[in-house]
Amino acid sequence: MFDMFKNNPISSIACVLPPALVNAFAKQNFYSPEQVRHVFTNELKTEHNIEYALAMFCSQLDFDALQLAVTYKELRANVAKECFGGWPRFNFDSLLDYSRQSAGAGGGFAGDGGCGDGACGGGGE
Structure with missing residues (x-):
């Protein structure tokens, strides 16, 4: 998990967090920084690159x-x-779709790193 996150943190966050946020706090347009931090650390076991999750x-x-x-x-x-x-x-719906499409079909948007095998990765920064 850590190697995957280290290789492509943005796509990893975009793959893992949307469904986890919905499961923890129901679907919302935006989440509080506290909610994002809670889910981020529970799911990814680190705070490395958490600023991307906060911006997303x-x-x-x-x-x-x-x-x-x-910024x-x-x-x-x-x-x-x-x-x-x-x-x-993009908005939360876009990120949720990205997560679902990436997990199921190797990515649904041009230029994404994909998460086709259920783990996010590819691309690099």
């Missing part, structure tokens, strides 16, 4: 309140490039 699943207002060294826009641009072929207007 929290509102910009909640993210900005954390005052991290990197919401920068992180989301990286997610868009890695998972959605550069398409910047």
Whole structure:
């Protein structure tokens, strides 16, 4: 699990977290930083690259309140490039679809790293 996460953290987060967030807190447009942190550490057993998860699943207002060294826009641009072929207007539904399609068919969006065998990986940063 750790090697997979280390090789492609963005696609790993996008594969693992959406269904875990829904299971833990029901489907929402955005999750609180506390909810994201809880699921992230439970599922991935680390906090390495948690800022990507916070940018993916929290509102910009909640993210900005954390005052991290990197911006919401920068992180989301990286997610868009890695998972959605550069398409910047993704939301939770997009991420949930990515997770489902990647787990079932090796990726449903152009430029993604895929998760075809149930484990996320490929691509690299």
